[in-house]
Amino acid sequence: MKFRALVAAIGLWVAFGAIDARGPWDANQPIYAAPSLRDLKSVDELKTSFNQDRGKPRLVLLLSPT
Amino acid sequence: MCVAGTRWVQTELLAKYPKADLRVYAIWFNMFPGDARSKWPPSLLNDQRVIHRWDEGKVVGMWYGGHANDIRSQLSPGSSWNGDILWDAYLLYGSEARWDDAPTNLIHWGRTIVAGRETLRQDFERLYGPSR
Numbered sequence: 001m002k003f004r005a006l007v008a009a010i011g012l013w014v015a016f017g018a019i020d021a022r023g024p025w026d027a028n029q030p031i032y033a034a035p036s037l038r039d040l041k042s043v044d045e046l047k048t049s050f051n052q053d054r055g056k057p058r059l060v061l062l063l064s065p066t
Numbered sequence: 067m068c069v070a071g072t073r074w075v076q077t078e079l080l081a082k083y084p085k086a087d088l089r090v091y092a093i094w095f096n097m098f099p100g101d102a103r104s105k106w107p108p109s110l111l112n113d114q115r116v117i118h119r120w121d122e123g124k125v126v127g128m129w130y131g132g133h134a135n136d137i138r139s140q141l142s143p144g145s146s147w148n149g150d151i152l153w154d155a156y157l158l159y160g161s162e163a164r165w166d167d168a169p170t171n172l173i174h175w176g177r178t179i180v181a182g183r184e185t186l187r188q189d190f191e192r193l194y195g196p197s198r
Contacts, residue, residue, distance in 0.1 A: 035108045037094070040119035043129045046091060047165045049117065053089040054164060057193055060157040061075065061090060061179070062127050064068045064097035065105040 068097075068154045071179025072110050075156070078183070079190055080113040082197035086190070088115050095121040097153050127151040133168060142176035142185035154178045158189055 040046065050058060072092075080090070092111055096102065103120050111118070121127065130152035137157075141147065147155070155177035163171035173189050176182015191197070 033114075035112050035116065035118050037103070037106050037108070037118045037120050040093065040121045040126065041123075043125050046093065046119070046126055047169075049089075049091065050159075050163070050165045050169060055161055056087045056089055057161050057173075058159045058163060059075075059088065059090045060126075060159070061072070061092045061111075062130065062153045062155045062157075063072055063092055063094050064101050064153055065094055065103075065107060066069065066098055066101050 068179075069107070069110065071154060071156075071183070072107075074180065074183055075186075076111050076113060078187065080111075080115065083190060083194050084198070086115075086194045090116040092116050092118045093121050093126045094118065095124045095127055095153070097124075097127075097151070124151055127153050130155070130157070136168065137172055137175060140172050140174050142174045142182035144184070145176040145178070145182045147177045152177065156182060156186060158186060160193075 046060075050060075075090075090111075090113070094103075094106055103122070106118075106120065108118075128151050131150045134147055134149075134152060155175060156179050157169075157175040158173045159169055160171040160173055163169050174182070174185050176185060179186075
C-alpha cells in the first residue's frame with residue numbers, strides 16, 4: 001500500500017512538471033531548436049528570403065567562421 | 067575579428083531585443099586560410115530569428131562587393147571598405163525594403179561589424195526603443 005502511494009505521488013509530481021527532461025533548473029526556459037547551416041547556391045536564394053520577410057527589418061551579416 | 071563582431075550581435079543586440087520583430091541572415095563563407103564549413107560555430111549566433119547559410123562560392127560577398135559603391139553613402143561612421151568581396155560586415159534594412167535589382171531601404175552598413183557597431187546599436191534603438 002505504501003509502495004502504491006509512493007508511485008502515485010511520483011506520478012503526480014511528474015505530471016505537474018516538477019521533473020522535466022531538461023531538468024528542474026531550466027524547466028521554465030523554452031526549448032529552442034539548434035541552429036542549422038544550409039547551403040546557399042545563389043544570390044537569388046537570399047533575395048527570395050529577403051522579400052518573403054518584407055514587413056520586418058532585416059539584418060544581413062557577412063561572416064567567416066574563424 | 068569576425069567572431070568578435072558576431073558575438074557582439076548575439077549578446078548586445080539579439081539578446082537585448084528578444085522580442086524585436088526582425089530577420090537576420092547570417093551568410094558564412096571562407097575568407098581566411100583556416101576557414102571551412104566544419105569550423106562554423108553554431109553556438110555563436112543561436113537566436114531563433116537568425117537563418118544561417120553556407121556560401122561556398124562567396125556569391126553574396128561578391129555581389130555586395132560589386133555594389134559597394136552604390137551604397138557608400140550609408141556606410142556607418144568608423145567603417146571603411148575597398149575590395150571585391152564584402153565580409154565581416156553588416157547591412158541593416160528597414161521593414162519596407164524590397165529586393166528587385168538591389169535591396170532598397172538600406173539604413174546603414176558597416177565593416178567591420180565591430181567598427182560599425184555603435185551605429186548599428188543606435189539604429190536598433192531607433193527601430194525598437196531602448197534595449198532591456
